[in-house]
Amino acid sequence: MRPADRYLGYLLISPALLVLAAIALFPILAAVGLSLQRRLPIFHIAAFVGLENYRFLMADPRFWNSLGNTVYFTAVSVALELMLGLGIALLLDRPFSGRGWMRAIILIPWAIPTVVTARMWEWLYNVEFGLLNHLLMATGFVTESVNWLGSPFWAIHSAILMDVWKTTPFAAILLMAGMQTIPRELYLAARVDGAGPWAIFWHITLPSLKPLILVVLLFRTLDAFRVFDAIYVLTGGGPANTTETISVYAYKVLFQTLQFGYGSTLAVMTFACVAFISLIYLKLLGRDYWRRLVQ
Amino acid sequence: MKRADPLKKAGFLFLLLSTAIFFLGPVVWQFMTSIKPDTELTALPPIFPTNPTLGHYVAVFRDQPFFRIMGNSLIVASMTTLFCLVIGSLGAFALAWMGFRGKGAILGIALAISMFPPIATVSPLYLIIRALGLRDTWWALMATHTTFALPLTLWILTSFFREIPGELYKAAQMDGCSPLQAFYRILLPLSAPGLGAAAILVFIFSWNEFLFALTFTTTEVSRTIPVGIALFPGLHEIPYGEIAAASMIATLPVILLVLFFQRRIVEGLTAGAVKG
Numbered sequence: 065m066r067p068a069d070r071y072l073g074y075l076l077i078s079p080a081l082l083v084l085a086a087i088a089l090f091p092i093l094a095a096v097g098l099s100l101q102r103r104l105p106i107f108h109i110a111a112f113v114g115l116e117n118y119r120f121l122m123a124d125p126r127f128w129n130s131l132g133n134t135v136y137f138t139a140v141s142v143a144l145e146l147m148l149g150l151g152i153a154l155l156l157d158r159p160f161s162g163r164g165w166m167r168a169i170i171l172i173p174w175a176i177p178t179v180v181t182a183r184m185w186e187w188l189y190n191v192e193f194g195l196l197n198h199l200l201m202a203t204g205f206v207t208e209s210v211n212w213l214g215s216p217f218w219a220i221h222s223a224i225l226m227d228v229w230k231t232t233p234f235a236a237i238l239l240m241a242g243m244q245t246i247p248r249e250l251y252l253a254a255r256v257d258g259a260g261p262w263a264i265f266w267h268i269t270l271p272s273l274k275p276l277i278l279v280v281l282l283f284r285t286l287d288a289f290r291v292f293d294a295i296y297v298l299t300g301g302g303p304a305n306t307t308e309t310i311s312v313y314a315y316k317v318l319f320q321t322l323q324f325g326y327g328s329t330l331a332v333m334t335f336a337c338v339a340f341i342s343l344i345y346l347k348l349l350g351r352d353y354w355r356r357l358v359q
Numbered sequence: 360m361k362r363a364d365p366l367k368k369a370g371f372l373f374l375l376l377s378t379a380i381f382f383l384g385p386v387v388w389q390f391m392t393s394i395k396p397d398t399e400l401t402a403l404p405p406i407f408p409t410n411p412t413l414g415h416y417v418a419v420f421r422d423q424p425f426f427r428i429m430g431n432s433l434i435v436a437s438m439t440t441l442f443c444l445v446i447g448s449l450g451a452f453a454l455a456w457m458g459f460r461g462k463g464a465i466l467g468i469a470l471a472i473s474m475f476p477p478i479a480t481v482s483p484l485y486l487i488i489r490a491l492g493l494r495d496t497w498w499a500l501m502a503t504h505t506t507f508a509l510p511l512t513l514w515i516l517t518s519f520f521r522e523i524p525g526e527l528y529k530a531a532q533m534d535g536c537s538p539l540q541a542f543y544r545i546l547l548p549l550s551a552p553g554l555g556a557a558a559i560l561v562f563i564f565s566w567n568e569f570l571f572a573l574t575f576t577t578t579e580v581s582r583t584i585p586v587g588i589a590l591f592p593g594l595h596e597i598p599y600g601e602i603a604a605a606s607m608i609a610t611l612p613v614i615l616l617v618l619f620f621q622r623r624i625v626e627g628l629t630a631g632a633v634k635g
Contacts, residue, residue: 070457070458070459072453072457072538073453073457073458073459074453074459075453076449076450076452076453076457077449077450077453077454077465079446079449079450080446080447080449080450080469080509080513081450081465083446083505083506083509084468084469084472084506084509084510087480087484087502087503087505087506088472088475088480088506088507089472090483091479091480091483091484091487092475092479092480094483094486094487095479095480095482095483097483098482098483098486105486105489152378155371155374155375155378162375164621166375166378166379167621167625168617168618168621169378169379169382169383170378170382171617171621171624171625172382172383172386172614172617173382173385173386175563175613175614175616175617175624176386176567176609176610176613176614177566177567177569177584177585177588177609177610177613178567178569178585179567179569179585179586179588179589179609180389180585180588180606180609180610182589183588183589183591183602183603183606184385184386184388184389184603184606185385187388187389187392187599187602187603188385188388190599192401193400193401193402193403193599195388195403195406198403198404198406229381229382229385233382234628237625237628237629238628238629241625241628241629286474286476289476290476290477290478292477292478292569292570293569293570293585293589296569296589297569297589310478311476311478311570314478315478315481315570318481318482318485319485319574324482324486327482328482328483331476331478331479331480331481331482332479334476334478334479335475335476335479338474338475338476338479342471342474354467355463
């Protein structure tokens with residue numbers, strides 16, 4: 065490698081680094097700065113208050129409520145997505161005619177805008193004219209329509225079902241690709257040794273997929289934890305804040321009550337949670353995996 | 360090697376069919392909603408439209424600046440894709456083919472940024488964009504979308520560029536090619552599939568993005584489709600037929616991308632994460 069190449073390398077990567085530094089890294093630091101202020105842009109109020117916002121946050125029941133909602137939403141939806149995704153990946157693992165079509169079909173929910181998904185499910189969940197209530201009543205599962213988005217218990221679970229619909233495909237696609245890399249000879253050898261389908265799944269498929277499962281969990285957990293669009297459009301956080309996640313709460317404080325200081329505090333807390341979750345996964349994945357990825 | 364067990368086969372088909380219905384059903388329902396006249400929307404049964412109409416589609420374009428909104432989405436997503444590919448391919452060229460210190464760190468930072476919750480950057484970005492007078496312009500969206508799609512672009516392209524043997528680069532230099540000539544004469548043509556995969560994923564990301572679009576746009580001058588659909592105005596009740604029609608319009612381009620380029624999309628999604 066000629067030394068000139070090294071400088072050229074830095075030169076070529078610099079536009080990307082510049083953009084990331086200016087529009088992603090700097091705003092994060094600026095958000096930390098804002099979170100230490102009492103800041104109301106419409107009244108031109110900007111006063112440094114130290115950790116006052118964080119003290120307020122610790123005692124803010126609405127923050128703890130939104131954190132609880134976010135954790136519950138994330139844990140339940142990611143667990144369901146992983147299990148369903150594994151099932152679908154197993155189903156589509158062996159070649160059959162029409163596999164390409166199946167793959168295209170499950171990619172559609174992944175690809176459509178989340179806002180559209182939310183509007184779509186809002187209509188499916190409609191109390192009077194929703195398809196879900198109609199089908200459940202026609203088949204006798206319920207005798208009167210359920211108010212899916214209006215009752216605290218059903219609202220959060222309706223949001224979870226919608227998220228599962230939208231994001232299971234991502235898990236399934238990654239896991240399918242991972243399964244394709246497992247040498248077929250391993251399966252053959254196991255079958256020769258008399259292993260049944262369950263034994264093969266537990267002792268060959270799952271262990272081979274372990275790093276990939278962690279990657280899927282990492283991406284899905286972080287995505288679910290910062291959920292905004294889906295909830296904001298489907299329920300707006302209601303009823304009675306039972307579906308309000310941290311991102312939604314932060315957004316409302318920022319752009320509906322225009323408290324940029326406290327809103328930024330909530331945003332920084334979201335960031336801190338996400339960073340913490342990433343660190344746990346990175347630890348679980350181990351150094352070697354990352355070294356292999358970046359080398 | 361395998362006996363054809365009819366019971367197993369039936370079970371397999373049943374599972375396939377249930378999967379297909381679960382994932383496709385809501386989209387099909389939304390499509391049927393979009394072509395049902397209002398009287399059929401508020402009555403179940405019939406489940407299937409008996410008097411299909413394009414009225415809701417006409418209404419979307421007549422009552423709202425939907426052409427403008429679609430144009431905004433198209434321009435923002437296309438320009439974001441272009442910016443990401445230019446900046447990203449130059450960066451990935453360096454990351455994949457040139458030896459310099461800190462490559463791992465750069466990819467790590469890119470990965471970390473792709474995990475940022477967008478809400479964590481939106482308040483300072485809003486103040487900056489307002490101070491620069493860029494509120495309600497395409498620029499605000501193109502800049503933020505490019506930034507947050509760039510990590511993905513870098514990862515996909517670096518992973519594709521690495522598949523191309525470095526000897527080609529050395530051979531090209533022997534033949535008197537400058538590094539940039541080697542880049543656009545050899546690397547880019549050979550990694551066209553990777554560029555395609557990155558382009559499709561970036562386009563879909565920008566087309567669908569909501570939080571920044573909601574925050575930085577105020578009127579139809581720059582409003583994109585997701586915001587248009589989220590803020591759908593209803594005088595007395597929610598106009599579900601029109602929302603369904605608008606949803607279909609927003610969804611059609613991404614469905615076409617999926618149908619034509621599913622292989623590229625899967626390659627892009629798995630680039631980097633799945634290694635044999």
